[in-house]
Amino acid sequence: xxxRALFLDRDGVINREVGYxxxxxxxxxxxxxxxxxxxxxxxxxxxxxxTNQAGIxxxxxxxxxxxxxxxxxxxxxxREGIIFDGIYHSPYHPEHGxxxxxxxxxxxxxxAGMLRRAARDLDxxxxxxxxxxxxxxxxxxxxxxxxxxxxxxxxxxxxDCGGSYTPVGSLxxxxxxxxxxxxxxxxxxx
Numbered sequence: 148x149x150x151r152a153l154f155l156d157r158d159g160v161i162n163r164e165v166g167y168x169x170x171x172x173x174x175x176x177x178x179x180x181x182x183x184x185x186x187x188x189x190x191x192x193x194x195x196x197x198t199n200q201a202g203i204x205x206x207x208x209x210x211x212x213x214x215x216x217x218x219x220x221x222x223x224x225x226r227e228g229i230i231f232d233g234i235y236h237s238p239y240h241p242e243h244g245x246x247x248x249x250x251x252x253x254x255x256x257x258x259a260g261m262l263r264r265a266a267r268d269l270d271x272x273x274x275x276x277x278x279x280x281x282x283x284x285x286x287x288x289x290x291x292x293x294x295x296x297x298x299x300x301x302x303x304x305x306x307d308c309g310g311s312y313t314p315v316g317s318l319x320x321x322x323x324x325x326x327x328x329x330x331x332x333x334x335x336x337x
Contacts, residue, residue: 149272152232153187153325154262154294157198159281159303160318161220167202169212171219177300179318181227183279186322190329192277193232193269197261199284200236204244213238233269235261256280257287262294279321283308298324 158164163175184194196217202208217234224231237254244250253260266273277296278289281303289297290310297312298321315321 149266149270149275150193151191151275151277151295152193152195152265152269152271153184154195154197154265154276154278154289155184156256156278156280156282156285157196160279160300161196164281164303167205167207169202169208169216171216174216174220176223177318179322181224181229183318183322183325184224184229185227186325188229190325192325193271194229195233195265195269195271196231196235197256197265197278197288198234198236199256200238201240201243203236203238204240204248206245210238233265235265237261256282256284257291259288259292262288262292266292277321277325279318283310286310286312296324 155161158168161177161180162168163177165173168174187194200213203210203213237252239248239250239252239255241251262273265271273293274295276294278285278294279298280286281300283304286297286299286308287310299308299312299314301314301316
């Protein structure tokens with residue numbers, strides 16, 4: 148039958164976006180991220196990170212650097228009782244990439260490749276799943292992937308995004324929506 152997932156962008160949703168984050172000393176977790184993840188897990192959502200990592204493409208850090216930071220982040224979440232079901236990244240950039248990373252790729256948001264891979268790998272039903280992002284590319288990926296709901300965390304984009312999404316000022320608003328949605332009979336969910 149498949150399961151639903153809460154897809155999270157990393158920079159700007161899980162941690163504050165302060166340039167290309169690669170050192171744990173630079174990580175500042177967004178208010179409410181642990182509570183949101185705990186609530187989503189309690190409600191039966193799988194937790195999946197989907198993140199563009201153009202810093203790899205640009206040669207600012209390596210894939211090994213990225214994986215080391217993600218291991219540290221997983222440990223920080225584990226301390227809060229949270230385990231991610233999947234973590235996907237796109238190391239490509241079609242214009243600013245160097246070497247093998249200079250190319251377009253279906254995984255790079257606004258493409259839905261990471262969402263589709265997670266759906267295959269983790270038996271996720273995309274049409275029952277939710278995305279939280281802070282950029283229009285996150286919204287475009289969620290819409291292209293056929294996700295049920297997409298939230299745009301305000302503060303990064305200067306103008307509105309196209310497509311279907313709900314703007315929110317905090318992760319607490321997403322948590323409230325998840326809790327309210329869980330109280331609705333399945334046929335009444337929007």
